[in-house]
Amino acid sequence: ERGGLFFLTESFRSHPAIMDIYSKVFYAGQLEHRERPQQQKLVPYFESQGCASPVIMHNIVGEERRDPGSASPYNLDEVRIVQRYVLELLSHAGPADDSGAMRPALEPKDIGIITPYARQV
Numbered sequence: 001e002r003g004g005l006f007f008l009t010e011s012f013r014s015h016p017a018i019m020d021i022y023s024k025v026f027y028a029g030q031l032e033h034r035e036r037p038q039q040q041k042l043v044p045y046f047e048s049q050g051c052a053s054p055v056i057m058h059n060i061v062g063e064e065r066r067d068p069g070s071a072s073p074y075n076l077d078e079v080r081i082v083q084r085y086v087l088e089l090l091s092h093a094g095p096a097d098d099s100g101a102m103r104p105a106l107e108p109k110d111i112g113i114i115t116p117y118a119r120q121v
Helices: 016-027 043-048 076-091
Strands: 064-066 073-075 093-096 102-104
Touching (some): 073 076
């Protein structure tokens, strides 16, 4: 505590592999992960992609474009790859409901796409 400010050290928001990145980069490793069941829902999907954690680094070589009058660049090849990942995530099956039918693990509202350029969203 300093000047009425409090640093909250517990993080419930992300899978530990993701939280560890921003804890090291922005908080000198001070964040402590707290488990939530939702953080494990898609581990099987990422494992099927050959990933040990829910982070995919995918280098895409493509053409950067810019619309006339816009400062925001975009790359259609990157957009298509992100779209493919989103569709795969949405089609990944989650736990069965009361009738035994498989439910999707995620809904569109559960996915956020982060990009530094507005035109890429």
